[in-house]
Amino acid sequence: xxxxxxxxxxxxxxxxxxxxxIGWNVIExxxxxxxxxAVGSVSLVGFGLDSAIEVSAAGVLTWRLARERRTGCRQxxxxxxxxxxxxxFALLAGYVGVNAANGLxxxxxxxxxxxxxxxxxxxxxxxxxxARAKRRVAPVIGSRAAExxxxxxxxxxxxxxxLLAGLGLNLALxxxxxxxxxxxxxxxxxxxxxxxxxxxPSLADTCCA
Numbered sequence: 001x002x003x004x005x006x007x008x009x010x011x012x013x014x015x016x017x018x019x020x021x022i023g024w025n026v027i028e029x030x031x032x033x034x035x036x037x038a039v040g041s042v043s044l045v046g047f048g049l050d051s052a053i054e055v056s057a058a059g060v061l062t063w064r065l066a067r068e069r070r071t072g073c074r075q076x077x078x079x080x081x082x083x084x085x086x087x088x089f090a091l092l093a094g095y096v097g098v099n100a101a102n103g104l105x106x107x108x109x110x111x112x113x114x115x116x117x118x119x120x121x122x123x124x125x126x127x128x129x130x131a132r133a134k135r136r137v138a139p140v141i142g143s144r145a146a147e148x149x150x151x152x153x154x155x156x157x158x159x160x161x162x163l164l165a166g167l168g169l170n171l172a173l174x175x176x177x178x179x180x181x182x183x184x185x186x187x188x189x190x191x192x193x194x195x196x197x198x199x200x201p202s203l204a205d206t207c208c209a
């Protein structure tokens with residue numbers, strides 16, 4: 001239950017989760033982009049870019065928590081952090097959507113990649129645990145930015161599933177277009193998340209409780 005966490009414990013766990021997110025996504029992002037560029041997979045490159053955005057979102061939240069540690073409750077900082085996370089979703093949606101559409105129209109055929117399938121499958125296993133832990137601490141902190149960042153980790157789980165489907169179909173059946181459809185799915189989910197995060201109301205002000 002969320003209520004069994006005290007605020008100092010929740011803040012400490014949030015910091016640990018942020019650093020774990022940064023470390024995991026740096027490795028995941030580099031691997032996904034490197035392999036994606038090598039085989040011409042728009043979905044894998046988009047997934048790697050999402051990992052980079054996840055790192056930036058975790059960094060934004062780390063900044064927000066550091067500001068609180070130095071100066072106390074800062075709801076204005078929380079709102080700024082929330083909007084920055086939303087903007088990162090929008091950038092991902094635009095970039096991946098355009099490239100996926102171009103790939104479908106031009107008939108770009110990505111090479112099948114077992115390594116990409118492994119990356120997607122591993123992320124699909126790990127991300128739900130991290131997202132659940134983040135959702136547990138966000139209400140205790142009283143931070144919509146923390147909740148938005150947890151939502152981004154949830155999005156990474158959905159992206160992993162879409163990526164796994166696209167890469168798996170290409171690898172198993174040679175359906176090259178499945179990679180581009182997976183990329184369009186990634187773009188659509190990112191766009192939805194951008195709107196949801198930007199419009200989200202503030203949490204009840206438990207920040208200084």
